[in-house]
Amino acid sequence: MLDNAIPEHLRGDRTLPANTPSADFQPAYPSYSARFPEKATELVMALIGAQYKTKTVADALGQSKISSFLVSDEAAPSFHEWTSFIDNKGYYNLVAFAYWPSTADYETWSKESGFKKWWESLQVGDHSNGWFLEVFNPPMQRFETLFNTQTPEGSGHLREAWSGEIQKHGYWGSMRDRLPISLTDSLEGTKVSIDPSPGAQDRVRVPGKQNLAIIRSGQDWLITTPEERELYLNTMQPVLIKGMDFLRDHGEEVDCYSCRFMDVIDPATRAADKDRTFGVAYFSDLKSLESWCKKHPTHLAIFGGFFQYAKKLKYNVNLRVFHEVMVLEPDQQFFEYIGCHPGTGMLQ
């Protein structure tokens, strides 16, 4: 018996049609969703970043400063990890990705650890690098996860349990069907043009947008056999990078505001030797994200490539993939940039 991706306490009467091909639809392969405690009304995902002109000038100060808050005893995040990426202007960015089980916990941490005071005191020009803070508070109705194995990533570290094998995956539109709010809400966004940034010299706050769709989509090839690793690195990863480069450099063609293809790194050496990457992208709404996946040659090449890959491995795939998706109201998003170049995140 297949499980429902939406946990029982978030199910309600559907007023909008589901996309599932038929009531007895059986996906071709298993996948799971993370289950969060029933009392959890939302969670928090934050990206705290330091931006450097090049990798070689990245000093340890920014990273150790941010780390000192994250390991504080005061409501420290339930999970965090260090990541890095080279952005659209060739800058090197070090980012702590952190999760809290509630907005109240995040606020307590921010205040009690001293992070808030430090963040608010930052002045452009005090440091050679830029800083950015992006915080998202998705209510559980506006959040969904999909894992091809029961291996936690991201918000999955905050789970209480795993679902059984779910029915709602393996067809276009299943992401929408897994979001509890989509039972009754079509989640349309508003296309807002972003004002040109005042420049690199300022602290800039960017307002949230109605039904902004955010995806973190991860790949982990740590436990692949040597044969699968080679196949992944030579066939899958190049098409994935092409797709991420397209969204980063030409995102406006598909209403994607920002895309970063990030490595999970060893915080001590900053080496990207964890065999894990992920894409983080901000789309104008769920429809534009769906449309890129279903219609654009770059995701179609990733998607089609994956089935070729699985076939070559006789379906013995050890690559782990997951994603988490949230669709947010304006007051569930916070973007602030200090001394960052104008192409950063939601500034562009």
Ligand code: HEM
């Ligand atoms: C869906 C493959 C990377 C966005 C899917 C599905 C597969 C797939 C097999 C169907 C999943 C299911 O419902 O069971 C892959 C592989 C990737 C990759 C192998 C990397 C190696 C990405 C990235 C993004 C992305 C980086 C976005 C930044 C999506 C979305 C869906 C999807 C939004 C859901 C579409 C829907 O249900 O309507 N992908 N993908 N994927 N993928 Fe990818």
